[in-house]
Amino acid sequence: MSIHAPEANWFKPPSGAERTWIGLALAWCLVLSIMMPYWHFKGKQNSTGDSYRVTPAAFAARVEQFVKTNKVAEINGVPVVEPSPGGDAYLQGQMWRWYPALKLRVNQTYRLHISSTDLQHGFSLQPMNMNFQVLPGYDHVLTITPTMKGEYSIVCNEFCGIGHHLMTGKIIVE
Amino acid sequence: MPENEEKAAEVFAHEHEEEEHKTPGTVVLTLALLISFAVYYFANWKALADVWHVR
Amino acid sequence: MANAVAIPASHEESEVITKPVGNHAAGNSRTCDTTGLPVCLTAQLFIRLNAVLGVVALLAGGIAALLIALTRWPAVHLLDPVWYYRLTTFHGLNMLIFWILFMEVGILYFASTTLLNSRLFSKGMAWASFVMMVAGAVLVDVTILGGKADVMMTSYVPLKAHSNFYLGIILVAVGTLIGVANFFGTLYIAKRDKTYAGSVPLVVFGATAAAIIAVVTLLHGALVMIPTWLWSMDILKEVDAGWYRLVWWGLGHQSQQVNVCAMVSVWYFLATLTTGAKPLNQAVCRGAFVLYILFINLASAHHLLVDPGVGASWKIWNTSYAMYLAVLASMIHGFTVPASVETAMRKKGHNRGLFGWLAAAPWKNPGFSAFFLSLLIFGFIGGITGVTLGTQQINILAHNTLRIPGHFHSTVVGGTSLAFMGLAYYVVPLIFKREYYARGLARVQPYLFAVGIVLMSLGMSFAGSYGVPRRHWDIEFTGAQFAPGFGSGAHVMLGLMGVGAVIAFVGLLTFILLTVAAVFFGKKIENRAMTPW
Known part of the structure; x- marks a missing residue:
């Protein structure tokens, strides 16, 4: 009985189907565990958390510098900025926009720096559906390679105040 | 071995035989869990393999 | 139908040893x-x-x-x-x-x-x-x-x-x-x-595990909430966003493991009350609770898997502590709980085929149906989605999408809350000493709630798989600079979520009305056993 004291000699090793199940479950847990280091070395999608301390003001200055040097167009009044392949790109999350819009080349690799100048934000690339956390004070660097052409949107998926649902951005891959 | 003790040992062994439970229904239920688990889990790895590369 | 509660059968086993006496003051028990x-x-x-x-x-x-x-x-x-x-x-x-x-x-x-x-x-x-x-x-x-x-x-x-x-x-x-x-x-x-x-009963052991985890959890809560409180009054200048997330989730996720422990204890409790089930192997059940205590705090890291500030090896190690031993614990309970019911039912002669015992189970007893549905929902939806979402790299697809609430509504609502509802169908007659009215409605209530929660959780999960964010007012993005928009698939899933939520709410309201009516106006139970479910 689960609600009465057990017999005095209750300690015994598992047996029968129970024992088999524990073995099977343990083996499955091992598979689950091994998948992550395996993917870390062999997989192409990893969140390594590569990041650096940065003050919001310093990060905003870097973004401005990046926009000034690499701006190629404008949509909806937002600058479209094209970083050089293999180079650094900057994206600023703030209440309530992702700034600036980015233009990337397919199958080229970029170091995409993302940070926030106010609250926490959630970088959510749609419809690709890739999601990363963005924190003020942390320059989160994604070494990213777009593998498909198209127009993508960035949504904010960390609550950041009353205009949270209006916070969007754009990445164009050509 | 005194007779009494022998009997006690017999009773003990018998009791433990009775403890052997057959639970085939639960085995099927848990195997179904394990299979759905594996399908969902690896379907997610497959979906992950299709997105942009990132490190 | 004398045995409303199937206890007498093995009452003997504890009485054989000695007859302990309680420590109650006179008249206080x-x-x-x-x-x-x-x-x-x-x-x-x-x-x-x-x-x-x-x-x-x-x-x-x-x-x-x-x-x-x-x-x-x-x-x-x-x-x-x-x-x-x-x-x-x-x-x-x-x-x-x-x-x-x-x-x-x-x-x-x-x-x-x-x-x-x-x-x-x-x-x-x-x-x-x-x-x-x-x-x-x-x-x-x-x-x-x-x-x-x-x-x-x-x-x-x-x-x-x-x-x-x-x-x-x-x-x-x-x-x-x-x-x-x-x-x-x-x-x-x-x-x-x-x-x-001798040893404490299994349910007490499980409750103790819950209490130990609760202490660790609440200490994390104090560690993060006190500085944040001081910061909110401008006494502290700054609380680091990354540090806050790390410690807050020591509270936020571990508190959910308190729920898991309490819920599993309630499963064992209700299995005993409703079918006379008894654990096959006490050592296995208790061992699984110990695994919870030792390994459960790893789930706190699952919220930081796509964060800056913590590296890949930190993430991978803390996802599993090299081994998913807390997952193992849940998988063990997932076997031992139904196996104890199966054994008890077969002993009563329900031996037909693979699932004759399950078909013959007391499905009209809301204590049983709530418990068993809770077990199924927690295992098949909550458990599977939880471990998958909490896999380091897969989290890239899921972080802060509706998949997350889809997961935890099937654990903490379809699992814990439903189990607690099942518990209430015994707490009210046994502790409040009042009978439920509208017993037919009470028998239906767990099913209503379970169906609603399943639809809602699946709707959320699949909408989240399309990328729909959680905690988001308008996925049409009306008035936004760029309007991403989500396709018809996501909308269908959100509709499913809505329908499920309405059904679940009706189930919830039924539960509350029945329980309130019973507690305040129910027929008194004095000097007699409760009417069996």
Whole structure:
């Protein structure tokens, strides 16, 4: 009985189907565990958390510098900025926009720096559906390679105040 | 071995035989869990393999 | 139908050893007419108080749940953004913190007194705990509804709420901690006074595991909430966003493991009450609870898998501590619980085929149906989605999407809350000593709630797989600079979520109305056993 004291000699090793199940479950847990280091070395999608301390003001200055040097167009009044392949790109999350819009080349690799100048934000690339956390004070660097052409949107998926649902951005891959 | 003790040992062994439970229904239920688990889990790895590369 | 509760059969096994005597003061205990178990009257008072407050929080959170679900259903889009975000905050705290914690303190009092034949350690501590928890909960709710804390349950810094919001949470946490200390005190005096012989019953063991995890959890809560409270009053200059997330989730996720432990204990309890089930192997069941204590805090890392500030090896190690031993624990309970029911049912002669025992189970008893549906929903939906989402790299696809609430509504609502509802169908007759009215409705209620929660969780999960964010007022992005928009698949899934939420709410309301009617107006049970379900 689960609600009465057990017999005095209750300690015994598992047996029968129970024992088999524990073995099977343990083996499955091992598979689950091994998948992550395996993917870390062999997989192409990893969140390594590569990041650096940065003050919001310093990060905003870097973004401005990046926009000034690499701006190629404008949509909806937002600058479209094209970083050089293999180079650094900057994206600023703030209440309530992702700034600036980015233009990337397919199958080229970029170091995409993302940070926030106010609250926490959630970088959510749609419809690709890739999601990363963005924190003020942390320059989160994604070494990213777009593998498909198209127009993508960035949504904010960390609550950041009353205009949270209006916070969007754009990445164009050509 | 005194007779009494022998009997006690017999009773003990018998009791433990009775403890052997057959639970085939639960085995099927848990195997179904394990299979759905594996399908969902690896379907997610497959979906992950299709997105942009990132490190 | 004398044995409403299937206990007598193995009562003997504990009586063989010795006949321990309780430590109750004269006149401060009674013997339950249904189960023959001793009930400490002080504990009974606080079990009642906690249960009532828990149900009040459940009702408040439930109304908010319906309103926010109807907002996220794009075809309805009920609330304005201010009230959507405000009630999302309100819903999270009332459901995940207040309803659950009130119930859990009640469960701890029950397990340590009735099942150990002991008196409650301290009436004063029980009052202190209760008053602090109520004061804290009221303070939090008033602050939120007054528009001073639109910060979500997680209140991620530097998003700032009024200082009373943090103070209220601290009060609830300290109140709970005092309740947990009272539980340990009761364990101590029961042991000292030898009110029971041998090892504690399995349900008490599970409750102890829950209490130990609760202490660790609440200490994390103090560690993160006190500095944040000081920061909200401008005494501290800054709280680091990354540090906050790390420590907050030591509270946020571990508290869910308290729920898991309490829920599994309730499973064992209800399995025994409704089918006479007994664990096949005590060592296995207890071992699995120990695994929870040792390994469960790893789930805290699952919220930081796509964060900056922590590296790949930190993430991979903390996802599994090299081995998913807490997952193993749940998989073990997932076997031992139904196996104990199967064994008990087969012993009663229900031996036909693979599932004859399951078909013959007491499905009309809401205590059983709630427990078994809780087991199925927790395992098949909650468990599978949880481990998958908590896989380091797969989290890239899932972080902060609706897949996350899809997961935890199937664990903490379809699992824990449903199990607690099943428990209530026994707590009311046995502790409040009142009969339920409309018993036919009570028999249907667990199914109604379960179907609703399953539809809602699946709707959320699959909408999240399309990328739909959580905690988001308008996925049409009306008026935004760029309008991403989501396809028809996502809309269908959000509709499914909405329909499920409405059904679940009807199930919830049925539960609350039945329980309130029973507690306040139900037929009294004096000197007789409860009417069996």
